Amino acid sequence: xxxxxxxxxxxxxxxxxxxxxxxxxxxxxxxxxxxxxxxxxxxxxxxxxxxxxxxxxxxxxxxxxxxxxxxxxxxxxxxxxxxxxxxxxxxxxxxxxxxxxxxxxxx
Amino acid sequence: xxxxxxxxxxxxxxxxxxxxxxxxxxxxxxxxxxxxxxxxxxxxxxxxxxxxxxxxxxxxxxxxxxxxxxxxxxxxxxxxxxxxxxxxxxxxxxxxxxxxxxxxxxxxxxxxxxxxxxx
Numbered sequence: 001x002x003x004x005x006x007x008x009x010x011x012x013x014x015x016x017x018x019x020x021x022x023x024x025x026x027x028x029x030x031x032x033x034x035x036x037x038x039x040x041x042x043x044x045x046x047x048x049x050x051x052x053x054x055x056x057x058x059x060x061x062x063x064x065x066x067x068x069x070x071x072x073x074x075x076x077x078x079x080x081x082x083x084x085x086x087x088x089x090x091x092x093x094x095x096x097x098x099x100x101x102x103x104x105x106x107x
Numbered sequence: 108x109x110x111x112x113x114x115x116x117x118x119x120x121x122x123x124x125x126x127x128x129x130x131x132x133x134x135x136x137x138x139x140x141x142x143x144x145x146x147x148x149x150x151x152x153x154x155x156x157x158x159x160x161x162x163x164x165x166x167x168x169x170x171x172x173x174x175x176x177x178x179x180x181x182x183x184x185x186x187x188x189x190x191x192x193x194x195x196x197x198x199x200x201x202x203x204x205x206x207x208x209x210x211x212x213x214x215x216x217x218x219x220x221x222x223x224x225x226x
Binding site for chain 2 (some may be wrong): 001032034035036043044045046049050055087089091094095096097098099100101
């Protein structure tokens, strides 16, 4: 199985700040990577797919980048509604595997 | 509009089984595989497997091959997951998520069903 190592595990940032979350795959996943946002008690919401494609309806302050084994999610100008846990997922190989998550809080 | 309505919370005794449903609407149920994902309390996400509703074919993550059974009823556009031989490690929220675009992640998710294993 492909292992997804996500960092940091938690993050505290101020409103308006730029935030970066990283995901490292144990092997090349050829940009078959998605990012999700999950708020407490809710289902995950797809933000980014194919490493850098913004899902319809997702604010443009979210962006994804990376290739090979290294990927990142960037949130520009952090808003209060961005407080959530973020997960990466690889779908290059079955079983799909997820990162452990990054809990984002406001400073 | 794609909608996925999962059944309500379940409580199961250790060693028993539970069956959760996921009723799909807003798309052609038989055209897309349905995935199931587990989220243990305060934990991350684990992919359980998928079912192709048209053919009934399935694929499971290795650790769930003896735990989960995926089925689908095309007459009611409903997918099911049965969890057997319940233990405390099965206490979790289970989500259904169809794969409506490829390659991609899961753009639509059910609301989740909490399964609690308790004697």
